[in-house]
Amino acid sequence: MEHYLIHNTLSYPILSVLVIVPLLGAGVTLFLKGDHAIKAWGLLVTLVTAALSVPLYTNWDFGTSRYQFAEVTEWFPFLSLNYVVGVDGISVLLVLLTTFVMPLCVLCSWTYIKDRFKEFILVTLLMETAMIGVFVSLNTVLFFIFWEAMLVPMYLLIAVWGGERKDYASIKFFLYTLLGSIFLLVSIVALFIKTGTFFIPELMAHEYSFSFQMWIFLAFTLAFAIKIPMFPFHTWLPAAHVEAPVAGSVILASILLKMGGYGFLRFCLPMAPAATVYCVPYLIFFSVVSIVVGGYLALGQSDIKKLIAYSSVGHMGFVTLGIFLLSDDGIKGAMMQMLNHGVTTGALFILVGIIYERTHSREIDKNSALGMAMPVYVTYLVIFSLASFGFPGTNGFIGEFLVLMGTFKTHLVAGGFAILGAILAAAYMLRLVQKMVWADSDGHGHHDDHGDDHGHGDGDHHALFDLNMREIGTLTFLVCFVFWIGLNPKPLMDVMDASVTQLLHQVGDGMKSIPGGEHGSGHHAALMDMGRQIREWVAMR
Amino acid sequence: MDIANTPSLIFVTTAIPMITSILLMTSAKKPNLRESWSVIGAVLTFMSVMNLLPQVLAGASLEHTFFTLFPGVSVKFRLDGMGLLFAGTSSFLWILAAFYCVGYMRGLNEHAQTRFYVCYAISVGGAMGAAFAGNLFTLYLFYEIVSIATYPLVMHHQDEEGYEGGKKYIVYLFFTSKAFLLTGMVLLYIQCHTLDFDASGIVNGILPEGANRTLVTVTYLMFLFGFAKSGIMPLHNWLPSAMVAPTPVSALLHAVVVVKVGVFSTSRVMLSVFGTRLLHDTGLGMFTAYFVSFTILAASIIALTKTNLKARLAYSTVSQLSYVLLGVAMLTPNSVTGGLIHISNHAFSKITLFFCAGCIFVASGKKDIKEMGGLGYRMPFTMVAFSIAALSMIGVPPVCGFVSKWYLALGSMDLHNWIILTVLLVSSLLNAGYFVPIVIQAFFGKPLPEDEGATSNLEKNPLIMFMVVPLTITAIFSVIFGFYPDFFIKVVASADTGFFGHIIKGIAGL
Structure with missing residues (x-):
């Protein structure tokens, strides 16, 4: 077990602290009184967690694919079940994404949430514990506990603070995710029976028969395809997004969806490599369908939140496409796409929340022609919209370009459809921007105000005051990431480099267990060929 | 320092x-x-x-x-x-x-x-x-x-x-x-x-x-x-x-x-x-040359049909832009020079034309060519500048448009390609076909009935002067670059001294 891990050498057990601080914070919330105190406390706890997570990056060892900052404690010795946490180049970025997005979730709810503030902060902090827990667990039981622990707080976020159809949306979310969890649990138990361990790196190293791989691959894939979500399992997402409060949408888009991609990379690829390669054509097909269908549906939406929700389906299609290319570009592109989507779509949902607080509507038509009244808001809207459809120089371009590059190298037709998705992305985002900033072509919301001075309100709208300092601060923080990742992605790419190489190594090695003849010689030869290519690539490194 | x-x-x-x-x-x-x-x-x-x-x-x-x-x-x-x-x-x-x-x-x-x-x-x-x-x-x-x-x-x-x-x-x-x-x-x-x-x-x-x-x-x-x-x-x-x-x-x-x-x-x-x-x-070069030749001719023909001044200028732009691509696509030193300097030459002349169109619109409210009869006497600077720039578009020496077309024609002759040479000549005729009538209308055309007898100079207003002076300057530059084109050519040719070798020698010999 030890040679998979590099033990934590910081002065505090960083990963456990990151999991426990929000939990303790949630406990303390119970004893606080007054909305302001609770708000401030929530912000403080999330900020402290974010600050405590910084050493993950500053003390990162770039040269290794082993799990760093690891901690091992005995838990249930009779099942050889230990408490093991650790992060590699893939999960560390997602942990950092989580810790940095959470303070923004509190900030963007500052005035959005009107009642039950105590419960809101409590649920949000519990959510943070569970999410960080999922990313740091190196033990399938621990992973599953945290995975399930996310379910109830998220359900509550939608069901308590949600919009008009919150009951429908929250139940739908709950049932879909629960369905996925059942398959997850089945696979975890099956893996334990087969190998006698819950320790993830050992499960990855173990070789399974092809038919066993197929079974666990299908079960895992179903669980993660629902989570990410991949067509045709995507229908819970728009419902949940539309009804969730702004913080709920941000958590959902920025972090929860990433669990699906993370699951593919952590379980499917390394544990069932032969099955993965066998299923690649189907998964690429569904990824491309997600990209195109997500983009196409987004184009027709009149509700801003729904539009962004469908755009998420398209973006996540790029993620799964990248993952199942099984190449260096593809997986790195998928990882970058996940981080970028976390930043950009999170910001877009915050922007929707801001405008909803002012006009009490999420309809595009009722929020059009804001250019004159809210110039600062509009500036941020334009920046994040451009980032969302992959404008060069912004973060969106990085992931999109890497995934497209990987796709065009091996799957020309899929690449063509992915480009179609990129065009649709530009189309729906620009349509949104045109309507919100100016007006639509029907002249709706047209300003008669032909003066040159900015910043005065429109008679149609309620109080259309521009952004306050809290909102500007929240968004500026995210804008920094848009351009930092967009112009200098190398630090992040370096973090994941060793782990991605290791992952491809595992997949390449695992290809040896594809049985001969069983699936017809042509297909079989193609699979072996792909395995050989991956192994050659890894050997070159 | x-x-x-x-x-x-x-x-x-x-x-x-x-x-x-x-x-x-x-x-x-x-x-x-x-x-x-x-x-x-x-x-x-x-x-x-x-x-x-x-x-x-x-x-x-x-x-x-x-x-x-x-x-x-x-x-x-x-x-x-x-x-x-x-x-x-x-x-x-x-x-x-x-x-x-x-x-x-x-x-x-x-x-x-x-x-x-x-x-x-x-x-x-x-x-x-x-x-x-x-x-x-x-x-x-x-x-x-x-x-x-x-x-x-x-x-x-x-x-x-x-x-x-x-x-x-x-x-x-x-x-x-x-x-x-x-x-x-x-x-x-x-x-x-x-x-x-x-x-x-x-x-x-x-x-x-x-x-x-x-x-x-x-x-x-x-x-x-x-x-x-x-x-x-x-x-x-x-x-x-x-x-x-x-x-x-x-x-x-x-x-x-x-x-x-x-x-x-x-x-x-x-x-x-x-x-x-x-x-x-x-062969991609020649493919491009033929491909853009179509744009050159078709856009000019469409321009003939437009009576809105800005629309006519727009189609003229579409046509002229393809000259640049045509020059580059012919891949000879002469043609590439001609194409690239057309970026500048066309810029000076076409901006003059648009400046004139805007100035006419602000001063007189006219957008359509048919309404512009006799305008040359009320806006002399504007219409003279317009005429100079129009000559440049047609490719009449000594205005700068001539220089680009000269080099493009040289390029087509280097290739012994009479099709492209014909395209250049026909396009010049078409250019004349849609620019000359505007000039004629401005100086010799009949004013609209409501403008009959209005002789006041429209360029006196100080705000209008802000427009007339720039367009006069750009027109003057169009002529200067027609007389002294070697500056642009020298700048362009510095891109690859081997490729443009004989052109550089030619300028040095002047």
Whole structure:
């Protein structure tokens, strides 16, 4: 077990602290009184967690694919079940994404949430514990506990603070995710029976028969395809997004969806490599369908939140496409796409929340022609919209370009459809921007105000005051990431480099267990060929 | 202090317009200050570009990388003659346009003037960046910045027509850039593992020996159609619709900056990415030459049918832009010279024509050619400038348009290609066909019944003077460059001394 891990050498057990601080914070919330105190406390706890997570990056060892900052404690010795946490180049970025997005979730709810503030902060902090827990667990039981622990707080976020159809949306979310969890649990138990361990790196190293791989691959894939979500399992997402409060949408888009991609990379690829390669054509097909269908549906939406929700389906299609290319570009592109989507779509949902607080509507038509009244808001809207459809120089371009590059190298037709998705992305985002900033072509919301001075309100709208300092601060923080990742992605790419190489190594090695003849010689030869290519690539490194 | 040798000085040319845009935003409430920023920014930009001229003439090659995204994909600036010619032309004309804008925008009492000036400055900054881009990614970045920054300018009037024009504009530009340009970049990166331009000149290109011909052809076509700003048919339709914008936008942006970013980018990709040798060997060069010949003729024929002055000018632009591509596509030293200097020559003449159209509109409210009878006597400077620029478009010596056409014709004769020579001649006739009637109408045509007897000079108003002076200057420059074309040619030829060898010798012999 030890040679998979590099033990934590910081002065505090960083990963456990990151999991426990929000939990303790949630406990303390119970004893606080007054909305302001609770708000401030929530912000403080999330900020402290974010600050405590910084050493993950500053003390990162770039040269290794082993799990760093690891901690091992005995838990249930009779099942050889230990408490093991650790992060590699893939999960560390997602942990950092989580810790940095959470303070923004509190900030963007500052005035959005009107009642039950105590419960809101409590649920949000519990959510943070569970999410960080999922990313740091190196033990399938621990992973599953945290995975399930996310379910109830998220359900509550939608069901308590949600919009008009919150009951429908929250139940739908709950049932879909629960369905996925059942398959997850089945696979975890099956893996334990087969190998006698819950320790993830050992499960990855173990070789399974092809038919066993197929079974666990299908079960895992179903669980993660629902989570990410991949067509045709995507229908819970728009419902949940539309009804969730702004913080709920941000958590959902920025972090929860990433669990699906993370699951593919952590379980499917390394544990069932032969099955993965066998299923690649189907998964690429569904990824491309997600990209195109997500983009196409987004184009027709009149509700801003729904539009962004469908755009998420398209973006996540790029993620799964990248993952199942099984190449260096593809997986790195998928990882970058996940981080970028976390930043950009999170910001877009915050922007929707801001405008909803002012006009009490999420309809595009009722929020059009804001250019004159809210110039600062509009500036941020334009920046994040451009980032969302992959404008060069912004973060969106990085992931999109890497995934497209990987796709065009091996799957020309899929690449063509992915480009179609990129065009649709530009189309729906620009349509949104045109309507919100100016007006639509029907002249709706047209300003008669032909003066040159900015910043005065429109008679149609309620109080259309521009952004306050809290909102500007929240968004500026995210804008920094848009351009930092967009112009200098190398630090992040370096973090994941060793782990991605290791992952491809595992997949390449695992290809040896594809049985001969069983699936017809042509297909079989193609699979072996792909395995050989991956192994050659890894050997070159 | 030898500051001129600092490579990052290239970046200054892009930074000044961008900084100007911020200053413009902060002085929204003070129109005089705002317009001064615009002029100061333009002058400084031009000076910073001219500052680089000695380096180019000395054959120095400067480059500077700011950010590296992936190996071979970076934000990188590089100085060469081709970029300098484009940047110098655009920034010089920005100075004149900045004055012109004051007259036009105040003369018509336009709304949202701050937004107008800010977007205007950003567009010019984008063009500067594209001119000095050292690789395809940087070019793409600034190309897209120009698209986004000009979008509000096209929709400036915020009426039905403005929104429709803006929608068409953005759909054409973003569809092509996403569908073709992005794909082209990805395909190119897969083949070359870099997006950097070839530093050695314009002959070799960056594609490896023995690259798959089919893939090379597909990649090339992606770029040819990806840069839709070049107005190549069938992707030209956005340009006439963009004419709903205020005239200073049509003048500087849709006759100089935006469309020239398009042809400049296409030429850049042809010369610095594919290289003349590969284009010659694969026949893609001649394919492009024939392809754009169609645009040259078809756009001119459409122009004949338009009676709205700006629409006629727009189609004339579509046609003239393809001259640049035609010259580059013929791949001979003479034709490439002719094509590239046409970037400047067309800029000076066409901006004059648009300036005149705007001036006529502000002074007399006329948009349609039929209404302009006898206008030459009421706006003498404007109509004389118009006539000079029209002669340049037709290619009559000694106005600068003649020089480009001369070199293009020489190029076609080098190739012994009578088809292209015929295209050039027929197109000149067509140009005469749609420009001469305007001049005749202005000086000899009958005024409209309601204008009968009105003899007052329309150019006396001080605001109108803000427009008449710039257009007079650009007309004068059109003539000067017709007499002394060797300056431009020298700048262009510095791009690859081997390729342009005999042209350089020719200039030295003069």
